[in-house]
Amino acid sequence: xxxxxxxxxxxxxxxxxxxxxxxxxxxxxxxxxxxxxxxxxxxxxxxxxxxxxxxxxxxxxxxxxxxxxxxxxxxxxxxxxxxxxxxxxxxxxxxxxxxxxxxxxxxxxxxxxxxxxxxxxxxxxxxxxxxxxxxxxxxxxxxxxxxxxxxxxxxxxxxxxxxxxxxxxxxxxxxxxxxxxxxxxxxxxxxxxxxxxxxxxxxxxxxxxxxxxxxxxxxxxxxxxxxxxxxxxxxxxxxxxxxxxxxxxxxxxxxxxxxxxxxxxxxxxxxxxxxxxxxxxxxxxxxxxxxxxxxxxxxxxxxxxxxxxxxxxxxxxxxxxxxxxxxxxxxxxxxxxxxxxxxxxxxxxxxxxxxxxxxxxxxxxxxxxxxxxxxxxxxxxxxxxxxxxxxxxxxxxxxxxxxxxxxxxxxxxxxxxxxxxxxxxxxx
Numbered sequence: 001x002x003x004x005x006x007x008x009x010x011x012x013x014x015x016x017x018x019x020x021x022x023x024x025x026x027x028x029x030x031x032x033x034x035x036x037x038x039x040x041x042x043x044x045x046x047x048x049x050x051x052x053x054x055x056x057x058x059x060x061x062x063x064x065x066x067x068x069x070x071x072x073x074x075x076x077x078x079x080x081x082x083x084x085x086x087x088x089x090x091x092x093x094x095x096x097x098x099x100x101x102x103x104x105x106x107x108x109x110x111x112x113x114x115x116x117x118x119x120x121x122x123x124x125x126x127x128x129x130x131x132x133x134x135x136x137x138x139x140x141x142x143x144x145x146x147x148x149x150x151x152x153x154x155x156x157x158x159x160x161x162x163x164x165x166x167x168x169x170x171x172x173x174x175x176x177x178x179x180x181x182x183x184x185x186x187x188x189x190x191x192x193x194x195x196x197x198x199x200x201x202x203x204x205x206x207x208x209x210x211x212x213x214x215x216x217x218x219x220x221x222x223x224x225x226x227x228x229x230x231x232x233x234x235x236x237x238x239x240x241x242x243x244x245x246x247x248x249x250x251x252x253x254x255x256x257x258x259x260x261x262x263x264x265x266x267x268x269x270x271x272x273x274x275x276x277x278x279x280x281x282x283x284x285x286x287x288x289x290x291x292x293x294x295x296x297x298x299x300x301x302x303x304x305x306x307x308x309x310x311x312x313x314x315x316x317x318x319x320x321x322x323x324x325x326x327x328x329x330x331x332x333x334x335x336x337x338x339x340x341x342x343x344x345x346x347x348x349x350x351x352x353x354x355x356x357x358x359x360x361x362x363x364x365x366x367x368x369x370x371x372x373x374x375x376x377x378x379x380x381x382x383x384x385x386x387x388x389x390x391x392x393x394x395x396x397x398x399x400x401x402x403x404x405x406x407x408x409x410x411x412x413x414x415x416x417x418x419x420x421x422x423x424x425x426x427x428x
Contacts (some may be wrong), residue, residue, distance in 0.1 A: 008284040011146040015139040017196045023191035025153050027088075030184025032097070032161025033168070036266060037177035038112060039251040040169055041102065043108040050252040050380065053110065054372020056116045061368065063120035064127070064357065069216045072354020073133075076219075078346070080133040081192060081200070087126035088188045095117050095182035103175040108355050127353035135341070135349065139201040144286045144338050151280035151334045155326075158273030166266020218350025225406075228343055229352070231292060231398055233338035235299050235327045237359035238394035241367035242308045242387035244329070246272060248368055249387075252380035258315045271319045275326025282327075283334050290335040291341040293422050296399045298332035303391035310385025333360070 011017050021243060039053060046052035098115045101107040108208040138146045168177050223229050249267040254260045312318045337356065344352045367387075375383035403410060407425040 006283065007146075009149065011138050011142050011149055012056065014138050014142070014199075016199055017134075017146060019160050019191040019194055020133075020137055021149065021153050022189035022190075023241040025149075025157055026187035027162045028149070028154060028157030029183050030181035030286055032269075033165035034181035035247055036162050036165035036269065037102075037169060037181075038173040039247065041107070041111070041174050041249065043255060044110055044174075045107075045112070048255060050248070050256065050371070050376040050383075051372045051391040053248045053251060054369040054375075056112055057245065057368035057372070060116040060120045060123075063124040065366075066427060067121065067124035068128055068354045068358045069219070069351070070354075072128045072219065072357075073216050074125070075129045075132045075350030075354065077350075080129050080136060080350075081195060081197065082423050083129045084126060084133060085192045087129065088185065088192070088324065089117065090183040091122040091126070092182065095178070096120065097300070098255070099175070099178035099182045102178045104248060114206060118360050125188065128350065128357045130335075131353040131357060132183055132339075132350040136200045140342075141287075144153040145284055147285065147338055148181050148280055148334060148342065151330055151337075152277055152284070155276035155280050159270050159277060162273065163271030164266075166269075170321050177256075195210065204362035216351060219348055219355065222345075222348050223352060226343070228292065229340055231402065232295050232339050233295070233359045235394055235398050236333070236336055236356075239299065239302065239332075239391040240360050242371075242390040243384075245368055245371045245383075245387065248372060249378070249384050249427050250377045252272065252372075253318070253384070256375075257380050258318075260315070267319060268322060271322040272326040272329075275323040275328075276330040277326075279327040279331035280332060280334060283338070286338065290339045292402055295332065295335045295339055296395060296402065297420070298328055298335055299395035300392065300399065302332045303388050303395050304328075305388075305394060307385045307388030308387055310381045311382070312381075384413065 013022065038056070042052050042056050044051070094115065098107075098111070101111055134146050134150060134224060135143050165177055170179075223233070246269075250272070254268055302325065305321060307326055309318055309321045309325055312321055340348070340352065340356050371383045374386060399410075402408075403422075409423045410420060411423050413421050
């Protein structure tokens, strides 16, 4: 057990990565608290409108759709550590301004929309740079472990943040939650400054005259020639657009279907995050590039359980189903992320990861308003199971295409335990 734990947290031995992870954990706890408070505030200001929730989610992710590819170009041209500092500083200033508006009672619905859009700008710059920066913190040998720990950090915050936010909103209202979130975002700024640049695993930046050669279109052409990168990106784009809207759908499900308070909504998010954390930790021992079959199998599992969440008739059954849904959601996303990162050349990593962030987060502006409309028109449960069925269809389509392309066959074994497995050509 001691050896297994040592291997699981191996990347934390690297000082720069330890600083990076600590800062991210503190900030992300505050971010998840803010998301819960923001959704609750929108419902209060809009008379429980799921459409308004969809709009604020779209405003939050539209900058990701518009700016992420340019951010990837920046990541391949400039110092990623400096870019991270600037993006996090912008986020901190915005969060402080918004918290003051909420605490003073001056906040209006359009303030929340504008705040979400500006935070989206900071997120559009920070996310692809942060994704590409991990390899500089630990080097390629530890990259799979570090990526899994990143997901574990994200989902640990997802467990703590919503649970604390639900209780804090019930006890103190949304204002103090926004203020705590603003203060927590200072941690990454401090830790980025404390990093030792000499210990980073990176090549020298190109001369100023050559930086213009890192063009966005070259990154797109690079991915277009790589079916092994295109397939996980396609599946992620569909699932990200149709199913990964739990920030919106769970809030609507809690308040409009089960008529619960903020604390119970926090329990939904916490159950999802507990499963997600387990999924993230299950990949920490991985040392090589995940197979395409692992990615597609996890996608099928994620879509199947997501569909069942939308069909569940009782509150506690939803809580129970959110555990495996969270597991497969992160297990799929992390395996797909690792398959992309470990298959890309270092010179294109920033632009390729920007495209990954675009399909992972940038599809939300397309899906969120539609999901919000479905939730308001046909019910929050329908918005989840419809998204789950669309995701399942995309995963099965991708699986069928890969089987035909590779000539492999899908088989099922009943004993000693029922399971599907893939037989390569000629193996039978």
